[in-house]
Amino acid sequence: MSDAAKPRLLRALAGETLDRPPVWFMRQAGRSLPEYRELRTKAPDFIAFCHNPQMAAEATLQPMRRFPLDAAIVFADILLLPKALGQKVWFEAGEGPRLGELPALSVMEAEIEASTGRLSEIGETLTRVRAELEPERALIGFAGAPWTVATYMIEGRGSDRSGARTYAYQNPEALDHLLDILVESTARYLVMQAKAGAQALKLFESWAEGLAEDVFERIVIRPHIAIIEKVRAAGVDTPFIGFPRGAGALVDNYAAAVPVQAVALDTQASAVQGQRIQASGKAIQGALDNLLLRAGGSAMDARIDALIEQWGKGPYIFNLGHGVLPDTPIEHIERAVRRVTGT
Amino acid sequence: MSDAAKPRLLRALAGETLDRPPVWFMRQAGRSLPEYRELRTKAPDFIAFCHNPQMAAEATLQPMRRFPLDAAIVFADILLLPKALGQKVWFEAGEGPRLGELPALSVMEAEIEASTGRLSEIGETLTRVRAELEPERALIGFAGAPWTVATYMIEGRGSDRSGARTYAYQNPEALDHLLDILVESTARYLVMQAKAGAQALKLFESWAEGLAEDVFERIVIRPHIAIIEKVRAAGVDTPFIGFPRGAGALVDNYAAAVPVQAVALDTQASAVQGQRIQASGKAIQGALDNLLLRAGGSAMDARIDALIEQWGKGPYIFNLGHGVLPDTPIEHIERAVRRVTGT
Secondary structure (H helix, E strand, O other), rough: OOOOOOOOHHHHOOOOOOOOEOOOOOOOOOOHHHHHHHHOOOOOOOOHHHHOHHHHHHHHHHHHHHOOOEEOOOOOOOOOOHHHHHEEEEEEEOOOOOOOOOOOOHHHHHHHHHHHOOOOHHHHHHHHHHHHHOOOOOOEEEEOHHHHHHHHHHEOOOOOOOHHHHHHHOHHHHHHHHHHHHHHHHHHHHHHHHHHHHHOEEEEOOOOOOOOOOHHHHHHHHHHHHHHHHHHHHOOOOEEEEEEEEOOHHHHHHHHHHHOEEEOOOOOOOHHHHHHHHHHEEEEEEEEOOOHHHHHHHHHHHHHHHHHHOOOOOOOOEHHHHHOOOOOOOOHHHHHHHHOOOE | OOOOOOOHHHHHHOOOOOOOEEEOOOOOOOOOOHHHHHOOOOOOHHHHHOOOOHHHHHHHHHHHHHHOEEEEEEOOOOOOHHHOOOOOOEOOOOEEEEEEOOOOOOOHHHHHHHHHHHHHHHHHHHHHOOOOOHOOEEEEEEEEEEEHHHHHHHOOOOOOOHHHHHHHOOHHHHHHHHHHHHHHHHHEEEEEEEHHHOOOOEEEEOOOOOOOOHHHHHHHHHHHHHHHHHHHHHOOOOOOOEOOOOOOOHHEEEEEOOOEEEOOOOOOOHHHHHHHHHHHOOOEEEEEOOHHHOOOOOHHHHHHHHHHHHHHOOOOOEOOOOOOOOOOOOOHHHHHHHHHHHO
């Protein structure tokens, strides 16, 4: 495809510096949109909703109709994978995810091959969305990264992760085994997503914060490398975005070691840290504060301009540092996207 | 005083590289010690306990009797200052601090001068401890840094700080005014502590995480610089340790801008980040994972050795990345301190 027709997001992921950065927002689909809240009334069970390709495709496309965004991200959840591996997962309204007891590792290991098939609806969602989306807008697939998914699997819910970090110290072999199971099943899941229409793949390491450097190397960097190598070994060359959220100075270690095409930065990334990563040949993504998006106004405009000024001279994808908050006014999202796209 | 007699902690703060680093632990006094839990039964109200020089001195000294630590830190709390400024502060058993409504800024401003006098017992505690402590062991005074204290004052309790961060975006002038009040009262409080016997002063910015770079410059870096300048203007040359916990890559900005003698690093600091700060002429402190201290064993020993190997070639103070957890076995603390001191 000619460069002009190639989606802006994919050009940035290929290392191009563009006249203006592509823009999309984490959680651009979901509770901040009234049409999403309306749609969910038809399928109140969140997991069933994610496994319904018609509904999930509609949720994926809703923000694309409202805003001039450069990319859609498939509507799904990082906890669909542990469910596909045999752990019980459900959502308590207003409280977030709950998981049943961690199955025996040998039992889950035997389910790896079958798990990808149990996630086939997510592939269907991608295929539907790709068929409807304009060619200049890219479609992103994703998975939770192994450590982050493991924290939920071990603790049974969202938490401060200290239980999972303690488990990492006290049961290193068991944790490594669990991470290996997640590496293999995640790689297969992402290969399936790429074949179904995902043009970029994002690994969400939402809980990379607070880890000592040696632990970070072992439970974040090593599994990310292993996933990407497995995806490449399957013949899939789809670009990767890695998001080691909260990793602070260790984001530098991550960027140096993991063969992603872009490193997604969180809110507290420094200008020079992002520039260092760009200078090393990778694209970066980020990192408007989601609280500032919610607050809106001229302070938001000024920060958007500052981010583009500091990072727009290299390959750069505009995004938030964290997901859109449910109570973010739609006009602020609209205003931010238009500020970046100049429309 | 001759170099040999000078406390090891102060030698490291003066930029010396020592044969082995001085060691102390955040929250070395407190609930991990049975003698502390026993002492508290005599004064169950936590704030009254902090304001009782005899009891607070005893709590400060308890870990010094048990372990060959190189420094004591005065037993107190960062929320004594807002109380001295007129905000209601109390502790709910098992739930942590609670604060009443934020007083009008003009009212608190008028209380700055009186606030230092209301904290005189903390000075008495320092004087008592200094009189009892061996000369080769240093005594540290401390205060909460303005932004961290402000988050409690605004939100009324410990939290994820998103309310305070939103306040920072929506009421920038009011926040700056509140920070100015805290800068002035904190500087006076620390001058008083130095005159009462503190040989080093630590600024705890416990909630530096998740801040965008421009916000971090405004609400963390600027107030820290202002406090130190005010303390120096009062003729006090006591060394400062700054602890921007959770600031990630922005710790580099902090180290470059704030005239502290040492930067305390949290658990996720990278080896090269610490070395960069040492190369710039400052000491560093940190950063054993408190969960690993609780877990203990040979993995803890190996990590202690690795930290000393990576940072001991420059001015370095051994510590945790966060405070000792209440359920940490005493034998693990003992083992860690002996590992560092070689005793």
